[in-house]
Amino acid sequence: MDYRRIKRILFVNVFINCIFISLQNKEEVLLDMVESGGELGWLTWPDEDGWEIGQQAVNGSLLYNYFICNVEAREQDNWLRTTFIQRPPTATRVFVEMRFVVRDCNSFGADSLTCKETFNLHASEADADIGTSFRKGQFRKVATIAPDEVSSIGDMRINVETRVVENLARKGFYLAFQDIGACVAVYSVKVYYKMCPAxxxxxxxxxxxxxxxxxxxxxxxxxxxxxxxxxxxxxxxxxxxxxxxxxxxxxxxxRRGYEAVGSACQECKPGFFKAIVSSEACEPCPKNTQPSGPGALSCPCQEGFFRALEDPLTAACSGLPSPPRNLMATTAQIAVGKLQLSWSPPLDTGGRTDITYSVVCERCDGSACQPCGEKVRYEPSSTDLKGASVAVSELEPHLNYTFTVEARSGVSCLSSHRATSTINTALHYTDPPKVTGMHLVDNSPTSLSLSWSVSRRAKPIATRYELMYRKKEKDEERRSEKVTTYTVLVLEKNSVHISDLTPSTVYLFKVQALGPEGHPGSHSVEQEFSTLPEGNTAVILGAVLGGAAMLFIVAVVLLLRKRRRNTHTRQGPEDAYFSSPEQLKPLKTYVDPHTYEDPNMAVLKFASEIHPSHITKQKVIGAGEFGEVFRGILKIPGRKEAAVAIKTLKPGYTEKQRQDFLSEASIMGQFSHPNIIHLEGVVTKFKHAMIITEYMENGALDRYLKDHDGEMSSFQLVGMLRGIAAGMKYLSDMSYVHRDLAARNILVNSNLECKVSDFGLSRVLEDEPEGTYTTSGGKIPIRWTAPEAIAYRKFTSASDVWSFGIVMWEVMAFGERPYWDMSNHEVMKAINEAFRLPAPMDCPSAVYQLMLQCWQQDRSKRPRFQDIVSLLDKLLKSPDSLKTIADFDPRVSIRLPSTSGSDGSPFRTVTEWLESIKMSQYSDNFSMAGIVSMEQVLQMKSEDIRNIGVRLPGHLKRIAYSILGLKDQTSTLSVFAV
Known part of the structure; x- marks a missing residue:
């Protein structure tokens, strides 16, 4: 295959159709490959068979590019380094925007030996330009660059990727692009940092x-x-x-008299005012005020109108109320000298709602009048009345009274005008006679007959009597407060016969005469009279004996019921918590793929084959043991398009590596549970093997918790734990041991559902009674592993329960590393000496007690997963059970010495202290607030920490508890020194 021709077609002619748009908003560009307008002078290593430079004239400008396509050779390691990029001191974070084309490896067919579809971005800092000197060891990897689109011949697809280079501290830096076997061309590299504009x-x-x-x-x-x-x-x-x-x-x-107009403050317009410093607009002058000038702070009242002292300057001015109307007096109870005054509210309230009334009483004898004095009583009172009535009592007969009612408001004190109404009235009644004595006429065990006499009067009048009586209680002799209520009788004559009384009982009586108008006279002296004893005692004795018999029968019944309960087997508190072994014994349904003579048969049996054409890779989201992990789209005909995670097998693998890679799919394919990661399928019949699983948007649980420290309630966290426990119960029921249960191996989706994943260390339980698995070697995650699994390499569901307890601690501590910075040796030593992780901050006591149960040294005493699920369900159904917080010791949990660093020497700076608790992002906050010494740190309170800009609840608590630990002079690093 002519690779030179491929390079020309793919990477040179593409410039004709490429238009590069520079981002202008809030950016300061440090390097722009396109805008440089000349040869870049970038360094390539090695000099031969590595990156090549190409050029093309576009719109009168010469544009350069770098390309490489050595897919026919093995073990590629080609570097392209930029020139020295100088950095402003304040720009510690820069963005690298790349535009490039990547050739689809499938288009090379069988000729490709090492073809990849990714390349790497590296960076190296320096204080000066080092010229052509180049050493790979000086560079640190920034990211793996993967295309959104791959190109075939004649189909050019430009990829745009932006990556961030963090924590720059020196005067400048270099960027380098490492090719490890891709067919790629880089057309544009722009380096810039972002600005917040003025x-x-x-x-x-x-x-x-x-x-x-x-x-x-x-x-x-x-x-x-x-x-x-x-x-x-x-x-x-x-x-x-x-x-x-x-x-x-x-x-x-x-300020006062100004309002915000756009981004400036302008004077209030005439007729408007503003009385206080605020963000509000100027207000128009209120009712009954004079017009104001520009920039007014208030509007003065018109003549005859007022503002109360407590009224704000924004309130309208109000007038005085008019007098009350329809004042009238009604005789309520002549017998006690009582009148009822009532009136109607004023017609004009002056525009106010705080109208109250006051009543003034004068008594007149002939032509002279004087105040009624303190003897007269008012109900509810004589001043500040809100209602339009008042009851006046203790008035004397045969006198003329004048009552004046005044209506008042909040502005009445600012004027001499009074709004009053007046009425004259009098009371006339005759005093009743006085009772002079009471006598016993007759008595029996259940009745008394009494009579009494009255004082002689010159003029006889019709008189009624009010008789009151009650039992005399024994407690009265001891001056107790227990007194029975009176029975009251109104009688037309001076004698009475009372029946239905109690035998051998003392009764107290008093009586008073009532005048013709119902006015009472004075009471007689209270006197005692007794009923006679009851003659027949047999009835009383029978009642007593009957009651005793009933008590005896009740006692016998209760004793028999108690003995019957004791004959049954008692259920202790542990029985409600742990289930019996017979109930927990699972059915073995899992098949170990390693038992197959040909492991490929296990893959075919438990996993569905997917054609590569149905899979679209999008982004690199991680790197696994066997290769890169992509986010992608699975689109199978007849099924809804779904987001998936794609695990790939790196080139150059052995057959054993391929089998180990696919064995995880053979395991996952046997599981079907909402809290176990779901296997979509595998690609095994093509050159590049892949495992396709559901995509979990929020990634690993430990990282998600760290990113959302303090943002979730205990109820939410316990809900996540319940999901993990449900997944582990499912595995346990299938006789399956995970062996690597940790928050890093739990994935979280967009609904915050947790799913158990990563079955690389997982193994099946053997058929032996204890159900253990003995491993001959391999790495063991010490911090998450039960002591018997560490010591004897025996794994059971009980050892998974221990690991689940550590996961509970991770979740409640928002991703904190278990046992902090202790070494693995220190962890094992501490566990064997009965040390257990302390309760995290704000951890519910019930949750921490469950952790301790999971960490029982004796594995037979640990709860089963079905018990754990049951308990977590109970906690979620009773949220109040999560309100009781376990004791928290910041010295142990944060593991900070009182005033020293990890080497025992005192903290020299605030920055050093913040780095020790992983809160160094707040160094500038402390500095800008003037907190520059550890002595100042020790004086800070929670409010001070919040005021300097620490807003996240988790970070706020971490810093506050750390300061609390600093104040204690006992070094917490000596937790295990006994």
Whole structure:
């Protein structure tokens, strides 16, 4: 095949149809391959059979490109390095935009030995131009560049990819493109960094600012208020990595008499005013005010109108209320000297709603009048009445009273005018006679007959009596508060017969006379009278004996029921938590693909074959043990198009590597559960083998948790754990041991559903009673593995339960590394000495107790997965059970010494401390806030941390708890020193 001709056709003539558009918005370009207009002078290595330069005249300009297509040779390693790119000190993060064409490997047929469809981008920093000196070891890999489209002859498809180079610190850098066997041409490389442009937001001006980098995702910028605007705190805003302004803080507001017009503050127009510093517009002068001039702070009231002292300057002016109407007095209870005054509200309230009333009473005897004094009572009161009525009592008979009712509002105190109405009235009644004595006429066990006498009067009057009586309780002798209520009788004569009383009981009586109008006289002295004892005691004795018999029968029944319960087997609390072995014994339905004499037969049996034409690769999303992993589209005729993940097998593989690669598909193909990653199919009958699975949008669980630290509630986290446990129960029921259960091997989709994946270490349980698997070698993930699996390499579902406990800890700690920076040896030593991971911050106590159950040293005492699913379901059905938080020790959980770094020496700088807790992205926040020493850090509180710009709840808690650990002078690195 003529590869030189292919290069000309694919890579040179394409310039005729290519138009390169430069992004102008918020970018500062450091290198532009197209705009340079001359030969680039880029370095190629090796000099021969590597990258080649091509050129083409387009619209009078000479454009250059680099291309390579050595797909016929083995072990390709070709480098293309740019010239030295100088970097402004503030640009720590640059973007590399590439336009290129990649040839489809399938178009080469069997001639291709190492053909790939990707190439690599590298970067190397330097403080000066090193010329033609080139060493591969100086470069670090930035990304694998994969095309969205691959091209065939005559079908040119330009790919545009942009990658980010982070954490630049030196004066400049080089970029290099590494080819490892692709047929690729690079037409354009543009290197630029993003800027947040100068802007005015919320009446505050902010200067042009270089966008931040990975360690400073939000760069805080101070601004200044525009003219005639002010702010309680200096306005600030954040410049994002993408060159956008976000989260303005400390909003500026226009001063009094000014309003915001666009991005400036202008004077209020005549007839308008603004009384306070605010972001509101000027308001028109309110009702009953005089017109204002320009820039007015308020509008004065017209004559005869007022504002109350508590009224804002924005309120309308109001007038005085008119007097109350229809004032009238009604006799309520003459007997107690009581009148009811009532009136109607004023016709004119002056435009106010805070109308109240006050009542003034005067008593007149002949021509002289004087205040009624404190003896007269008002209900509810005599002042600040909101209702239009009042009850007046304790009035004396035969006197004339004058009542004046005044209507008042909030502005009445500003004027001498009074809005009053007046009425005159009097009360006339006769005093009732006085009861002078009470006598017992007759008594029996159930009745009393009484009579009483009254004082003699000159003029006889018709009189009624009010009799009150009650039992005398024994507690009264001990001055207790227990007193029965009175029974009240109104009588027409001065005697009474009372029946239905209790034998041998003392009763207390008092009586008073009532006048003709119902006015009461004074009560008589309270006197005691007793009923006689009951003669027949046999009835009482019978009742007592009957009650005792009933009590005896009840006691016998209760004793028999208690003994019957004790004869049954009791169910302890562990029985409700663990199921019996008979219930848990699973049916073995899984088939180990390694038991097949020909492993390819297992693939054919358990996995569906997919034709490569139905698969479209889109982006490289990772790299596995056997090759690259792509995001792509699966479109099979008759089925809905679906997003998938595509695992590829790298070129140059052996047959054993191919079988090991496809064995994972043989395992996945046997599973069907919503919490197990779903296998779509495999490609085995073509040169490039592939495994196709469902696509999980949010990727690995550990990374997702770190990216969303503190953003999810305990209820959501427990829900994710329930899904993982359900998947593991399914595997356990199939007699299957995963062996590598960890948050990194759990995938999360867009609905936050968790699915167990990565069956590379998984093995089937043997038929032996304990159901263990003994491995002869291989790497074991120490931090996630049960102690018996580490010591004896025996794996069971119980060892998976231990790993699930570690996953629970990872989830509740938002992706924190288990056992932090301890070595594997330290981890094993600590576990054998009974150390267990402490509760993460804000972890519900019930969840942490389940973790500890999973970490039982004796594997037979650990819960089964079906028990775990059951318990998590109960927690989710009772969210209140998640409110009790487990004890949290920041010194152990964060593993920070009180004042020193990992080598035991004191922290020298705030930056060093922040790096130790992986919060270095906030270094500039502390610096800009003036927090530059560890002594200042120790004085900070949660509010201070929030004020310097730490907004994420998880980050806020981490820094706050770290400061708490710093204040404790005990080094937490000595957790295991006993």
């Amino acid at each position: 802007t005015v937001k919320s009446l505050a001006g902010f200067p042009e600012t270089v966008a931040g980098g990975e360690n400073q995702a939000l760069r805080e910028v101070a601004g200044a208020c525009v003219e005639n605007a002010e702010s309680e705190e200096q306005p600030r805003i954040y410049c994002t990595m993408d060159g956008e302004w976000v989260v303005p803080v400390g909003q500026c507001q226009c």
